[in-house]
Amino acid sequence: MSGVSEDFVRIFDTTLRDGEQSPGCSMTTPQKLTIARALSELGVDVIEAGFAAASPDDFAAVQAIAREARGPRVAALARCQRNDIERAAAALEPAEKGRIHVFIATSDIHLAHKLRMSRAEALDAAAAGVELARQYCDDVEFSAEDASRSDPAYLADVFSAAIEAGARTLNVPDTVGYAVPEEYGALFKYLSEHVRGIEKAILSCHCHDDLGMAVANSLAAVQNGARQVECTINGIGERAGNAALEEIVMALRTRAPFYGVGTRVNTKRLYPTSRQLVAVTGSAVARNKAIIGENAFAHESGIHQHGMLRNRETYEIMSPDDVGVSRSQLVLGKHSGRAALSDRLRELGFALDESALNQAFAHFKSLADKKKEVFDADLEAIALGQTGNEQGPWRLLALQIQGAIGRDAVPSASVRLAHEDGRVVQEAAVGDGPVHAIFAAIERATGTAVTLRQFQVRALTTGEDAQGEARVEIEADGREYRGRAVSTDILEASALALVEVINRIERRRALQASAGASEEAVA
Numbered sequence: 302m303s304g305v306s307e308d309f310v311r312i313f314d315t316t317l318r319d320g321e322q323s324p325g326c327s328m329t330t331p332q333k334l335t336i337a338r339a340l341s342e343l344g345v346d347v348i349e350a351g352f353a354a355a356s357p358d359d360f361a362a363v364q365a366i367a368r369e370a371r372g373p374r375v376a377a378l379a380r381c382q383r384n385d386i387e388r389a390a391a392a393l394e395p396a397e398k399g400r401i402h403v404f405i406a407t408s409d410i411h412l413a414h415k416l417r418m419s420r421a422e423a424l425d426a427a428a429a430g431v432e433l434a435r436q437y438c439d440d441v442e443f444s445a446e447d448a449s450r451s452d453p454a455y456l457a458d459v460f461s462a463a464i465e466a467g468a469r470t471l472n473v474p475d476t477v478g479y480a481v482p483e484e485y486g487a488l489f490k491y492l493s494e495h496v497r498g499i500e501k502a503i504l505s506c507h508c509h510d511d512l513g514m515a516v517a518n519s520l521a522a523v524q525n526g527a528r529q530v531e532c533t534i535n536g537i538g539e540r541a542g543n544a545a546l547e548e549i550v551m552a553l554r555t556r557a558p559f560y561g562v563g564t565r566v567n568t569k570r571l572y573p574t575s576r577q578l579v580a581v582t583g584s585a586v587a588r589n590k591a592i593i594g595e596n597a598f599a600h601e602s603g604i605h606q607h608g609m610l611r612n613r614e615t616y617e618i619m620s621p622d623d624v625g626v627s628r629s630q631l632v633l634g635k636h637s638g639r640a641a642l643s644d645r646l647r648e649l650g651f652a653l654d655e656s657a658l659n660q661a662f663a664h665f666k667s668l669a670d671k672k673k674e675v676f677d678a679d680l681e682a683i684a685l686g687q688t689g690n691e692q693g694p695w696r697l698l699a700l701q702i703q704g705a706i707g708r709d710a711v712p713s714a715s716v717r718l719a720h721e722d723g724r725v726v727q728e729a730a731v732g733d734g735p736v737h738a739i740f741a742a743i744e745r746a747t748g749t750a751v752t753l754r755q756f757q758v759r760a761l762t763t764g765e766d767a768q769g770e771a772r773v774e775i776e777a778d779g780r781e782y783r784g785r786a787v788s789t790d791i792l793e794a795s796a797l798a799l800v801e802v803i804n805r806i807e808r809r810r811a812l813q814a815s816a817g818a819s820e821e822a823v824a
């Protein structure tokens with residue numbers, strides 16, 4: 302293992318430098334500042350703020366972040382060239398803790414075609430670059446670009462020279478995402494054993510995802526002594542991207558006994574930081590992206606949902622709360638089963654007996670065959686079809702309306718309701734219209750205040766005894782409820798629809814109270 306005083310994995314975030322090299326992800330200075338603030342809150346150890354020599358804007362961004370960031374070290378990238386290093390040093394000047402990060406390629410293909418340098422020339426340039434950077438900054442990192450395709454013996458010589466010149470972090474980039482975990486891990490082991498003065502430095506990995514192995518390679522490096530991981534939020538970066546920070550952090554945390562080393566990141570900030578980056582760059586993440594994707598804590602199939610309802614750990618290896626996601630989701634779709642359907646219906650305030658649940662389940666399956674996802678409103682419609690208006694705790698015994706007709710009429714309603722606990726309550730109220738009066742009287746009688754969002758009536762049949770349907774949409778306890786009732790008297794249908802909704806609100810509150818009580822009992 303390389304020379305580390307405290308044994309933890311330093312998270313070097315390069316979202317603002319390598320991440321910004323992702324086509325479509327370039328950011329303005331104010332946007333970079335927003336992300337830098339989020340990264341500080343996340344608790345990363347190093348923020349690579351940019352490549353100061355790239356443009357006046359990049360310089361300004363590095364400088365602004367250096368001026369503001371307190372906590373994480375701020376790094377700026379530079380080629381092994383005087384101008385780059387001096388621009389990096391100037392931009393980092395206001396930093397509380399700065400780092401100049403110099404790099405040069407070490408693979409034969411880069412030396413021959415890109416740099417047109419011999420191995421010896423590149424080694425000298427690396428040493429000279431580190432030495433110059435050290436004149437401006439105590440903390441210098443050296444990266445051997447394309448390290449994973451470099452001759453290991455030559456690489457060890459270059460790193461030895463970099464340490465001698467004053468570098469204290471040695472980065473081993475898999476620049477083109479060519480490495481595989483066993484080989485990349487072995488390279489770290491080899492370097493730990495062959496770089497002269499390695500005890501003075503920290504080994505770092507920096508992986509790209511061209512073969513989808515950036516995270517696996519980074520973890521292999523950690524297993525073989527790397528104590529800094531370079532990564533980006535959402536895995537953005539040049540071409541296929543960099544190793545995703547959230548995946549590295551959560552792999553080390555979730556498999557802590559296996560890796561035996563962790564990070565200092567506040568994992569609860571992972572999801573909020575990811576969303577902030579999406580908001581700034583407009584670059585969406587795939588639904589199935591690990592840790593922070595929309596589906597990362599969503600379960601659709603019946604067998605999984607049934608397991609989740611019994612014990613979350615049957616199908617979740619992390620708690621959504623640990624990464625800042627509010628809760629797991631059981632998504633109802635064509636693969637869902639009765640357990641999830643009945644659980645969601647109970648949440649919506651419907652307590653169906655076995656035969657009603659079976660019928661609701663048949664309707665639900667045929668709907669799910671046609672729709673990708675079945676929403677709460679669909680479920681309510683299905684459940685209302687099964688329950689009618691018969692479920693308590695309240696039952697409407699009598700309804701009387703007065704003064705409903707005429708220009709100067711002041712409509713009033715009186716209602717009598719029975720509760721399943723034996724109470725019979727009578728109340729009256731006036732309103733702007735008869736329905737308003739009925740609703741006010743029912744709210745008073747039941748003691749449940751609601752906010753009416755929508756009210757609709759329509760004729761279902763024709764003739765003297767035509768059936769009328771009333772539909773209400775209500776808000777209570779921060780949720781929406783829909784109710785429906787049918788009667789030959791449209792005012793009675795309205796009253797029944799509201800009673801139906803109030804019953805569901807009360808059933809839901811009772812359910813929550815009993816869940817709270819059992820949690821307290823467990824605690």
Ligand SMILES: CC(=O)SCCNC(=O)CCNC(=O)[C@H](O)C(C)(C)COP(=O)(O)OP(=O)(O)OC[C@H]1O[C@@H](n2cnc3c(N)ncnc32)[C@H](O)[C@@H]1OP(=O)(O)O
Binds near residue numbers: 352355404415417
């Ligand atoms: C693996 C990585 O992610 S490395 C970081 C990549 N990031 C970036 O390139 C973003 C910022 N880059 C830029 O804005 C521009 O490329 C600049 C301003 C740095 C340079 O622009 P230009 O001077 O026009 O050079 P250009 O980009 O065309 O070519 C790169 C030059 O740097 C040289 N070079 C490349 N890497 C290094 C290095 N580590 N040390 C010294 N020289 C280097 C190349 O050989 C080439 O030199 P040449 O022009 O003498 O042939």
Ligand SMILES: CC(C)C(=O)C(=O)O
Binds near residue numbers: 319447472477
């Ligand atoms: C400059 C280095 C660290 C790099 O970004 C890479 O090699 O991918």
